[in-house]
Each structure stands twice: as C-alpha cells, then as structure tokens.
Amino acid sequence: MNEKRLLKICLVTSILGIFLLLSIAEFSQPKFYQINDITDKQLDTQIKIEGTITKSKDLPGLLLFDLKDNTSKITVVAFKDFQINLTHGQNISVTGKIAEYNNVLEIIADEITIKDDS
C-alpha cells in the first residue's frame, strides 16, 4: 500500500473514530447503582447514585459529605466549586468516578443534581 493511501485511511479512521468516541461520551449515561452494590469492580468507572445527605464537612476547595440510600452510605468528594447549596437531609443525585481512599470506596463527584428540597 502506498504511503498517501495509508495516510488517507489513517486520517479518515482517526477523525471518524474521534467523533464516534465523542458521541459515545456524550450519549452514554453512567450506570445507576444502589450504594450497597458498589464494589471495587467499579473503581475508576463513572456511575450514578441517588440518596440523602447525612453528614458534611467543608474543607478549603473541597466538600466531603456522606450520601445514604436505603441500602448503605458512601462518602462523596466534590473537588470543584459546585454552584449549588447542599444541606443536610437534601435528596440529590451524584454522577462521578469511584475511587479508593484509605481502603474505603468513595465517589469523586463530576455532577450533582438536587432532586428535591425536602
């Protein structure tokens, strides 16, 4: 195969491939989990959970809170400034990546949505 033809094939494959990956990233929704079902198999993957805020700790540039559903609870780490006010007892949904800190699983929040203000 001559170089020009190979270059064309590689360029077309990569441009189409990048668009394909962008579409997958845009349209694939993170899988919803009950907190009890989260294990280290989900480490580094993005998931979605829902629950109630039970305990929170405000640190400089970092917000830590526990999220509880009817199965268990997990610590949520919000690194960036989320433009929402989070309070104790609020029902929220969190999308983020599962990580491990001091041998305990936690979720690093990418997106937080308030479900209701009860």
Add this chain to the structure above:
Amino acid sequence: MILEILIAILIGCFTGIITGLTPGLHINLIAVLAFSASPFLLEFISPITISVFIIAMSITHTFLDALPSIFLGAPDSDQILSVLPGHRLLLEGRGYEAVMLTAIGSLAAVILTLIITPLLIPFVKLTYPLIKDYIPYILIISSLFLISKEHKSKLWALLIFLLSGTLGIAVFNLPTLKQPLLPLLSGLFGISILIVSLSEKTKIPPQRITNPKIEKKESVKVLSSGLITSSLCGFLPGIGPAEAAIIASSPFKKISSEYFLLLSGAINTVVMVISFIALYTIDKARNGSVVIISKIMEKLTFSDFIIFLAASLVSAFIAYYLTKNIAKIFSSLITKINYQKLCIGIILFVTAIVITLAGPLGLLVMVISTAFGIVPSLLGIAKNHMMGCLIIPVILYFLL
C-alpha cells in the same frame, strides 16, 4: 528497616527491568497493583518500603525504557524523541552506544539533581505559588512554542495537537472506560510505531559494542540545559520528558544524535526525581507513581524524603549497571531474531493487556489511537505534538 528498604530497592529494580523492557507495560499499572495489595502488604511492611519499591521501579524504568525504544522502535510516551536518533545509530550498528548515551545522561542527571536538591526545594516552594494561577497559559505558550519548532509543517503540527486533544477529551469522558491512559498511549506511541516499523521492513545490521565518545564540555552544557528545563517543567502537569527535551535542546543551534540521546536520557530520569521533590515541597503528584506514593504515605516527613532521594540514587546506579549489561545482550540478539515476528508479538501482547484491563471499549480507543498515531510518522511530523491528548484536557480543566 534498612534491610527491608534494600530488599524493596532490589525488587523495585527487578520490576523496573520488566516494565522498562516491555512496551505498553507502564509503571503506573504496577504502582496501582502495589496500591491494591497495600492493605495486605502493610500488615508486614511499612508504607515507606512500598513507596521505595515504587521509586526504585520508576527510576529503573527510566533507564531501561531506552532499550525497546532504540532496538525495537517501540517507545513509551516519555521516550518518543529518542526513537529517531536512537534508530539512526542502531542502523549504523551503534545501538549499544545509543542506549549507553541515555544511561550516562540519566545517571549523571540523577547525581546532579541530588546535589542541587537543597536549592531546588526553596526554588519550587517559591515559584509554584507564583505560577500556579498561570499554569494553563504556560501550557498554551509551551505547546505553541513546540509547534513553532516543527520544521516540516507547522500547520500539520497544530492540527495533530488539536486533534489529539479532542481525542483525549473524548477518551477521558467515556464513563465506563477503565484505565483510559493505557489504550490511548499504547495506540498513539506504541503500536502505531511498531506498525510503521513493520511496513518499512527494517533490517538491523550487526551491532558493535563500543563505548560512546562524548566531549566533557559539550556534555556539561547539554546536561545543564536539561536540568534547568526539567526543574521548570517537572512540576507542571501535562509537560512530560519529551516536551522538556525539545525545550532544553532549543538553545543549541544544532544538536547531534549523540548529545540529544544524552539529553533525553537525562530529562527522562530527572523529571521523575523532580516529581518526588514536588510531592514533598508543594504536595502535588505529577505522575502516576507519585500519586500512588502520596496515597500510601499519609504524611511525607523530611526523613522520608531523604530516604526517597537515597533510594533514587542507589536505584540509579543499579539501573545503570543493568542497562549496560542488558544492552549488550540486546545487541547480540537483535540480529538473530526475526524483527517482524517480534513486532507482531509485542502488538498482540499489548492488545491482550488492553482488552484485559480496559475491555472492548479500551480496544476501540486503542484502534483509533493507533490509526491516529500513524499519521505523524507518515507526514514526517514529530510525535510529541500528540501529547495534546493530555495537555489540552489539563488546560481545559484549569480554565473551565
């Protein structure tokens, strides 16, 4: 305790041989495995021993990764620039010399870095707060500078940089992809180069075991430039050894293959040592190994830091000796083995690792990254512009 640390250094060096010699097997992967096993290991050994193991492995890796880069044309992302000058010497029968140039650069740079560490600590402490808010702009300026240094076509270099950035953004936003860096970097910098080598049907001439001849004055100039650039780049996210090597070589009007190999070897190792200094001084982890060390060590004290530096120095001497001997074995074997079959074997091995650790989606990422990774080779454009896959997402993270 000392015996425990010495054993950790030896096991680390041995693991560094395996990761350094195996294209696609990154030290981050082993560091993550060590971290996963840490709850069990910490019942028997201290956190500092596990950290020393990771340090010894990382330092040895930066010496040994020159071998697949030069002899097989299969570098990892840190060694992409040593491929061409290294391959040039290999085709002249001087592959051993090429490897030894990077090893001499690495060892000399580790010694020099440790000598200037008392100056580096206050330098990093003072500089980082000043530049912290300007990191994305520094990254943009550095990237544009690197693109402007492209001789063949600046427009293509810019396009490659932007497209690789888009690829990086897409890959890092795939919600179900584990280990996104593995298929991305293996495709861009590993398999793509092997496929190009296969298509070129390279025939390796018999190799000579000759020691490199380098001038002391020129070597000091090159190493000083490497050290200064690494000190500036070592604590910036997204700027790796390949980018630092281009910046460090820019003051020289013309740099020969020999001195470029010396420089890239030095920078590859120094950036690793500087990342330990950055962890101690500004509490920032700039690569995967250091991220794991920061997780294992709850608090890094001054005495821990001194142990890290001592472990780096001991590992560097062991790694130098290992590189020298393994390069001799490679030199005698390279003409006896079927290079094409070896390339195919490595491609299959890396593909199997990607499928196991990153699944079918990882395989898709690897195929797309491989196709994209072939483009700069065919255009004759430097592959370092593909580091946009990391730099652009980092810039956007800081700006958005």
